[in-house]
Amino acid sequence: MIQKIEYKDFNVFFRVEGNGETIVLVHGFCESMEIWDDFVKVLSQRYRVIMPDLPGHGMTGDPGQSGAAGELGNTMEMQAEAINEILKVCGVDRCTMVGHSMGGYTTLAFAELFSEKIKGFCLFHSTAMSDTEEKKLDRDRAIEAIEKDKNTFLDGLVPKMFAPSNVSKMKKEIDKVLSIAKGISETGLIAALYGMRNRIDRQHVLAEADYPVLFIIGKDDMLIPLDRMYSQIVKPGHSEVLILSGVGHMGFYEAPERTLFAIGKFMEQI
Numbered sequence: 001m002i003q004k005i006e007y008k009d010f011n012v013f014f015r016v017e018g019n020g021e022t023i024v025l026v027h028g029f030c031e032s033m034e035i036w037d038d039f040v041k042v043l044s045q046r047y048r049v050i051m052p053d054l055p056g057h058g059m060t061g062d063p064g065q066s067g068a069a070g071e072l073g074n075t076m077e078m079q080a081e082a083i084n085e086i087l088k089v090c091g092v093d094r095c096t097m098v099g100h101s102m103g104g105y106t107t108l109a110f111a112e113l114f115s116e117k118i119k120g121f122c123l124f125h126s127t128a129m130s131d132t133e134e135k136k137l138d139r140d141r142a143i144e145a146i147e148k149d150k151n152t153f154l155d156g157l158v159p160k161m162f163a164p165s166n167v168s169k170m171k172k173e174i175d176k177v178l179s180i181a182k183g184i185s186e187t188g189l190i191a192a193l194y195g196m197r198n199r200i201d202r203q204h205v206l207a208e209a210d211y212p213v214l215f216i217i218g219k220d221d222m223l224i225p226l227d228r229m230y231s232q233i234v235k236p237g238h239s240e241v242l243i244l245s246g247v248g249h250m251g252f253y254e255a256p257e258r259t260l261f262a263i264g265k266f267m268e269q270i
Helices: 033-043 076-090 102-113 133-160 171-182 186-197 203-208 256-269
Strands: 002-007 010-017 022-026 048-052 095-100 118-124 213-218 239-244
Touching: 002 076, 010 033, 010 076, 022 033, 022 076, 022 102, 033 048, 033 171, 033 256, 048 076, 076 102, 076 186, 095 102, 095 256, 102 118, 102 186, 102 203, 118 256, 133 171, 133 186, 213 256, 239 256
Parallel strands: 022 048, 022 095, 095 118, 118 213, 213 239
Antiparallel strands: 002 010, 010 048
16 A cells, blocks of 8 residues: 655655565665565565655655755665654554665664664665765766766666676566656756765664674675675674675566565564
8 A cells, every 4th residue: 555654845655565574675776666566465475564765766755856855965864764754654663674775775874873673674785885986976977967868877777787697688677677767857866866975884783783684685786796795794793695696786676586585584583
């Protein structure tokens, strides 16, 4: 069921399915709650699944247009606070979170701000490290490209989110992501890029975690390289790791059975 809350001066939409322990699935940049459609069919049979549309994405309002985003863009803290408001409305005291890419950055911010509400979380093709200087320049170039021609930028970006070996055989999935991404306004994309560019390093959240943390990593991920993850996966006291061969940044499409199984097993032990 699709619901909405008012947060700051815009509406935040979210979907709730199933009953039981709560798992929150948080999408990434250029995405929406739709990316979880296949996962929710399975997970909602055992759990209550909450899937928000992050600010400026999907059906949720665009704080970049209203001015609510501010100079730092859609910060990870703002996005975490929006999710917290959703949990309040849903009467959720504690939950497990799964964050894909930017959704992982948001999950880490949530875990820092509202640690008492976290039972465990999964970084799904995501990192606790802040952007390198080179990555920040990439964000700046992306902003310039979006301002010049949003659709051309997205046509170039989305295929790179998949492993090279999967691009030709996953046209349907690539087209779906492109359709979602092209429905996002320029200001929504840019505000998210500023938010990611300016986010802080949260490796301390991993080190201080007194709950399980699951890492799902693609060997062929060009956006979150495997070699940047080795130092992170040893930080939590209880760490689960799934490294996927032949998978890029989109494991829920590239390896749906393996990633869904890992999340299901993770939920069982929490």
